[in-house]
Amino acid sequence: MRVFKTLEELASCAGQELGVSPWHTITQQQIDAFAKATLDQQWIHVNEERAKTGPFKSTIAHGFLTLSLMPWCMEHALCIQEETTSINYGLNKVRFTSVVPVNAQVRARFQLFASKALPSPHGLAFELTWDVVFEMNGQDKPVCIAQCVVRRYTSA
Numbered sequence: 001m002r003v004f005k006t007l008e009e010l011a012s013c014a015g016q017e018l019g020v021s022p023w024h025t026i027t028q029q030q031i032d033a034f035a036k037a038t039l040d041q042q043w044i045h046v047n048e049e050r051a052k053t054g055p056f057k058s059t060i061a062h063g064f065l066t067l068s069l070m071p072w073c074m075e076h077a078l079c080i081q082e083e084t085t086s087i088n089y090g091l092n093k094v095r096f097t098s099v100v101p102v103n104a105q106v107r108a109r110f111q112l113f114a115s116k117a118l119p120s121p122h123g124l125a126f127e128l129t130w131d132v133v134f135e136m137n138g139q140d141k142p143v144c145i146a147q148c149v150v151r152r153y154t155s156a
Contacts, residue, residue, distance in 0.1 A: 006082045007154055011115035011126045018112050019077030023105040023137055024069060026061045031102060034065040048102075056099055063096035066106060066134055066144045073108035074130075085153045089127065092147040098139065105137035113147065123154040 002019045004010040010018070028048065035046050043050045044060055051059040071088075100106060111131040118125040127149060134144035 001076065002078045004078065004080045004082075007080055007084055007124055007126055007152055010078070010080055010112070011117070011128065014112050014115050016112060017109060019074070019110045021073035021077040021107045021110075023107045024072070025103060025105050026065065026100055028059060028102050031059060031061055031065065034062055034068070038062070038064065040064075056101060059102045061100040061102070061104070063144065066096070066100055067094060067146060069106065069134075070108060070132060070146070070148060073132075073134075074110060077108065077110050080152075082154055085155075087151045087153070089149040089151045092129070092149065094144070094146040096144050098136065098141050098143045100136055100143050106134050106143060107137075109133045109135065118151065120153060125151060125153045127151050 031045050035041050040062060044054055044056070045062055046059065048059055051057070071086075109132070111133075112128060113131045114129040116127050118127055128151075129147060129149050132144075132146045132148060133142045134146075136143045
């Protein structure tokens with residue numbers, strides 16, 4: 001885990017890979033809970049028996065489930081010692097480049113693409129644009145590529 005003392009220190013590292021998360025195993029229980037929360041009950045995700053005869057021979061994680069692991073992955077890939085608040089601001093692009101079968105392990109690599117200071121009456125604020133690549137253990141091809149925009153704020 002890469003540790004930064006301040007938000008300014010992190011923001012000055014544009015163009016660098018700043019962290020890699022640990023591996024996370026996506027279980028059927030997690031897939032089922034995500035399906036229930038999002039109302040996406042497509043059989044390829046939740047029907048284990050039918051999925052065995054499908055194109056991937058098992059259930060697969062929702063692409064958006066993989067993407068939704070981004071905050072957890074970031075929290076485990078880098079640390080800012082200065083107390084900050086993080087707000088998801090948006091996504092510039094997302095591609096789901098490979099399926100993630102049940103019980104696969106995924107992790108994310110974070111490269112800071114750009115940073116810009118923002119006006120804030122309550123302390124320091126930066127908009128950070130991240131290039132994020134989700135990898136699956138045992139496979140060279142990424143499973144998800146995304147560019148996300150996060151706003152981070154410090155307390156005054």
